[in-house]
Amino acid sequence: MPLNTVVNARDGSSRIVLSEPSGSRAEVSLYGGQVVSWKNERREQLLYMSTKAQMKPPKAIRGGLPICFPQFGNFGALERHGFARNRFWSFDNDPSPLPPANQQSTVDLVLKSTEDDLKIWPHSFELRVRISISPGKLTIIPRVRNTDPKAFSFMFALRNYLYVSDISEVRVEGLETLDYLDNLMRRERFTEQADAITFDGEIDRVYLNTPTKIAIIDHERKRTIELRKEGMPNAVVWNPWDKKAKSIADMGTRTTQQCYV
Ligand SMILES: O=P(O)(O)OC[C@H]1O[C@H](O)[C@H](O)[C@@H](O)[C@@H]1O
Numbered sequence: 130m131p132l133n134t135v136v137n138a139r140d141g142s143s144r145i146v147l148s149e150p151s152g153s154r155a156e157v158s159l160y161g162g163q164v165v166s167w168k169n170e171r172r173e174q175l176l177y178m179s180t181k182a183q184m185k186p187p188k189a190i191r192g193g194l195p196i197c198f199p200q201f202g203n204f205g206a207l208e209r210h211g212f213a214r215n216r217f218w219s220f221d222n223d224p225s226p227l228p229p230a231n232q233q234s235t236v237d238l239v240l241k242s243t244e245d246d247l248k249i250w251p252h253s254f255e256l257r258v259r260i261s262i263s264p265g266k267l268t269i270i271p272r273v274r275n276t277d278p279k280a281f282s283f284m285f286a287l288r289n290y291l292y293v294s295d296i297s298e299v300r301v302e303g304l305e306t307l308d309y310l311d312n313l314m315r316r317e318r319f320t321e322q323a324d325a326i327t328f329d330g331e332i333d334r335v336y337l338n339t340p341t342k343i344a345i346i347d348h349e350r351k352r353t354i355e356l357r358k359e360g361m362p363n364a365v366v367w368n369p370w371d372k373k374a375k376s377i378a379d380m381g382t383r384t385t386q387q388c389y390v
Pocket residue numbers: 189202209210288312333334365366367
């Protein structure tokens with residue numbers, strides 16, 4: 130058991146608390162291996178969490194940073210976004226070969242395939258994530274080990290719910306001129322023409338071969354979240370807008386404008 134505090138939230142779920150001296154703090158749920166809260170040193174929340182989110186099976190947690198594995202979306206025969214977000218993860222006591230962690234600000238989790246998982250996806254695996262915080266930064270390092278005699282392919286994605294003031298006040302920079310698959314147009318391929326992505330309706334796109342740095346600029350809050358990634362070529366931009374959001378039972382819309390991207 131690591132030193133991180135494990136708290137029982139009001140909804141009865143257990144969370145691991147990460148903290149660091151400048152005052153930022155994250156909470157991680159063993160259900161889904163999911164970051165459910167991340168606050169900066171000014172105690173401002175940076176992740177959206179639905180007021181109707183369930184922290185227990187069978188649904189995935191609606192908010193934070195859900196982990197999609199071994200499938201993203203409906204790009205395969207499994208349930209949407211795979212099953213890792215609907216499983217209870219464990220503490221990983223042997224996260225080698227990563228460097229030793231500061232146990233106040235880092236947690237290592239692991240998900241290993243079970244007999245039931247093998248019935249729906251016949252490949253045994255160990256999926257590890259190291260989640261850590263430092264001033265102004267949240268880092269997630271995922272690793273997949275094939276414990277199967279045969280090779281397999283998989284998809285991995287972090288389906289981030291970044292908290293913004295009002296989606297219509299947000300710009301996403303770094304995806305201009307790139308090709309994308311439009312999930313609202315049967316995955317037809319288009320090229321982005323705008324010099325930044327802004328929002329005025331439902332959007333659900335997979336941008337291909339994206340740069341390592343993408344900026345989410347929240348004009349109203351005067352805050353920029355910089356997303357940096359390695360080894361993950363594509364980036365999804367999703368916001369369901371009003372009508373679709375209302376049809377998602379656990380979305381818990383607070384205002385008519387959605388506040389996540
Ligand atoms: O409702 P969920 O299963 O969590 O999926 C929420 C959304 O995730 C992704 O961004 C997909 O591109 C969308 O098509 C999907 O609607």
